[in-house]
Amino acid sequence: MFNFTYYTPTEVVFGKETEKETGRMVKKYGGTKVLIHYGGSSAKKSGLLDRIKASLEEAGIGFCELGGVVPNPHLELVYEGIELCKKEGVDFLLAVGGGSVIDSSKAIAYGLAEPDKDVWELYEHTRTAKACLPVASVLTIAAAGSEMSNSCVITKAADNSKRAYDDDLSRPKFAIMNPELTMTLPDYQTQSGCVDIMMHTMERYFTQGGNMEITDCIAEGLLRTVMKNAQILHKDPTNYEARAEVMWSSSLAHNGLTGCGNDGGDFASHMLEHEMGGMFDVTHGAGLAAVWPSWARYVYKNDLDRFVKYARNVMCVTAEGTDEEIALKGIEAMEEFYHSIDMPINMSELGIHPTEAQIEEMAERCVKATGGSQGSAKVLYKEDMINIYRMAL
Numbered sequence: 518m519f520n521f522t523y524y525t526p527t528e529v530v531f532g533k534e535t536e537k538e539t540g541r542m543v544k545k546y547g548g549t550k551v552l553i554h555y556g557g558s559s560a561k562k563s564g565l566l567d568r569i570k571a572s573l574e575e576a577g578i579g580f581c582e583l584g585g586v587v588p589n590p591h592l593e594l595v596y597e598g599i600e601l602c603k604k605e606g607v608d609f610l611l612a613v614g615g616g617s618v619i620d621s622s623k624a625i626a627y628g629l630a631e632p633d634k635d636v637w638e639l640y641e642h643t644r645t646a647k648a649c650l651p652v653a654s655v656l657t658i659a660a661a662g663s664e665m666s667n668s669c670v671i672t673k674a675a676d677n678s679k680r681a682y683d684d685d686l687s688r689p690k691f692a693i694m695n696p697e698l699t700m701t702l703p704d705y706q707t708q709s710g711c712v713d714i715m716m717h718t719m720e721r722y723f724t725q726g727g728n729m730e731i732t733d734c735i736a737e738g739l740l741r742t743v744m745k746n747a748q749i750l751h752k753d754p755t756n757y758e759a760r761a762e763v764m765w766s767s768s769l770a771h772n773g774l775t776g777c778g779n780d781g782g783d784f785a786s787h788m789l790e791h792e793m794g795g796m797f798d799v800t801h802g803a804g805l806a807a808v809w810p811s812w813a814r815y816v817y818k819n820d821l822d823r824f825v826k827y828a829r830n831v832m833c834v835t836a837e838g839t840d841e842e843i844a845l846k847g848i849e850a851m852e853e854f855y856h857s858i859d860m861p862i863n864m865s866e867l868g869i870h871p872t873e874a875q876i877e878e879m880a881e882r883c884v885k886a887t888g889g890s891q892g893s894a895k896v897l898y899k900e901d902m903i904n905i906y907r908m909a910l
């Protein structure tokens with residue numbers, strides 16, 4: 518078991534109609550002028566934005582708004598948000614949406630806290646943040662886990678680079694989670710979200726040594742729960758209980774709980790996917806589903822015990838055989854699960870067909886983003902990344 522720090526300062530308000538608490542919560546955390554940040558049209562269409570404004574007005578909190586955040590959120594809108602917030606005297610960022618809106622809000626919050634510096638430097642890892650304005654969210658999709666995470670992923674559209682910056686400074690003050698708000702999601706987004714939730718747990722599960730029994734049990738239970746409820750939602754998207762199970766899982770999968778006692782996680786699938794997202798603008802969770810089977814087949818021999826444990830305890834493989842055979846059956850069962858919820862298991866099914874030159878470029882960018890190598894189950898270098906992309910075609 519490795520030493521660890523578990524830090525989850527985000528207050529969670531969970532359940533039906535909890536968005537009515539927004540004004541009270543902003544006040545509790547000291548906000549006096551809020552930027553309501555949101556995406557395309559979903560929060561407007563559902564009436565959620567109006568309900569949030571009413572709640573802020575009731576609490577006597579001023580606000581301005583900025584919509585237009587796209588999936589794989591753009592640095593360019595972050596800059597616009599920073600300027601708007603300076604002009605309006607904003608002291609609190611309220612994200613109404615999913616991972617993209619929350620991450621855009623976190624980036625604006627970093628930019629506002631150090632207004633003389635270019636916020637993109639954080640994502641290029643040429644400096645670290647000294648401060649960040651308070652951020653909170655009203656979550657509308659269960660997926661990225663940004664509502665409790667220390668992570669923030671931004672895309673510089675000008676050169677297609679998608680980069681992450683992790684820092685506890687940006688952990689949100691509170692998260693309002695009403696599972697009913699996710700019922701308007703298209704099935705593709707619901708299922709991509711479920712894949713992302715699972716991957717946040719699996720990235721921490723396929724590691725080298727150190728995993729605690731309690732951490733493994735939580736991780737395996739979470740994975741089984743998400744798989745079961747993803748399949749329920751595939752047929753019955755307005756099932757409240759299933760929405761609630763998945764929503765709470767999204768936060769637990771990425772707030773650090775499923776990594777306590779391990780070596781910090783693998784996260785190679787994530788880094789490989791970020792380059793696919795940057796170059797082809799794919800949906801994050803679907804991109805992960807498309808790359809994971811190839812990653813797994815490439816690395817499993819190097820982390821055989823964990824792959825066997827996963828096959829037995831998560832994918833419920835009961836067949837007898839050698840450890841290698843059981844591990845491969847676990848990977849196959851995962852692919853069958855992805856297909857059962859209409860998720861891709863390779864890039865062709867995802868709808869992208871990178872050329873050799875594009876594969877080379879993605880691997881090169883991945884090496885740059887990771888500082889040379891990535892992974893715990895198996896440490897991957899550029900050649901490995903190229904091999905996995907090729908396998909995933």
Ligand code: NZQ
Binds near residue numbers: 558787
């Ligand atoms: O823009 P609108 O109209 O709201 O539509 C969104 C968007 O098109 C739609 N949507 C959201 N809630 C909805 C809804 N549609 C109908 N009803 C609702 N209730 O869903 C689409 C996807 O939204 P997005 O916020 O992009 O989804 P997600 O939460 O999956 O976030 C993905 C982003 O988060 C990053 C990803 O890389 C990607 O950029 N990640 C962030 C992490 C973090 N900060 O901790 C960790 C993750 O690994 C991930 O990398």
Ligand code: ZN
Binds near residue numbers: 661713716717787801
């Ligand atoms: Zn993710």
